[in-house]
Amino acid sequence: MHRSRVYAILIDAPAPEAARAAAFWSAALGVPAEPDARYPQFIDLHDALPGLVTAVQAVDDAPRFHLDFETDDVDAETARLLALGATQVARWQECRVLRVPGGHLVCVLPVESPPEIFDAQARTWP
């Protein structure tokens, strides 16, 4: 058994437009936008949406979005989503990047939330 939950929504914007996108979303949602201290491609939108980390990510691609699944077992969660029809398209550090039916992207990554949030909200999968 392992557990997972949707942890974050990423608004992926073409790199030349990412700062402008972050400024828009910050004003549109009435929340601060702050560059992530660890990863400069991310601009965090604090408390933008209930219960979900929200950020703009600068990408070398067309505008898109993706959801991050955090899990206590990246291999098992990736296998679960592959069995549901996803295909793995990349790895980035400990994260697996999957393209899911319908064409959207999902990342599977180790638990990022505080343990009490993950324990309370994660689903358990057989």
Add this chain to the structure above:
Amino acid sequence: MHRSRVYAILIDAPAPEAARAAAFWSAALGVPAEPDARYPQFIDLHDALPGLVTAVQAVDDAPRFHLDFETDDVDAETARLLALGATQVARWQECRVLRVPGGHLVCVLPVESPPEIFDAQARTWP
């Protein structure tokens, strides 16, 4: 003054893949998928994400997503987002479809949530 809040996240999938996409998201998130009784292009994913209506929408376009802003004044909310750099690209019934900086889509629509949720969670804009 008027009020608005992000009400829904739409996972827009090319129409031929929408049913498969909905089946994936239903299983991946562990929630039921049900066609919307009023609008057959929407497949609701009940309680998929905290505090946000979540649905797959069949579209005649590439995979994308959009956020729905519900508001007590569609004209004023549209004007607010246009002033922040969005451009209006379509109207659909009472909804305005905007392309926002970074290239993503947003819809502005009249309040859909129960009044107590809207009153508790909407932001007030000057």
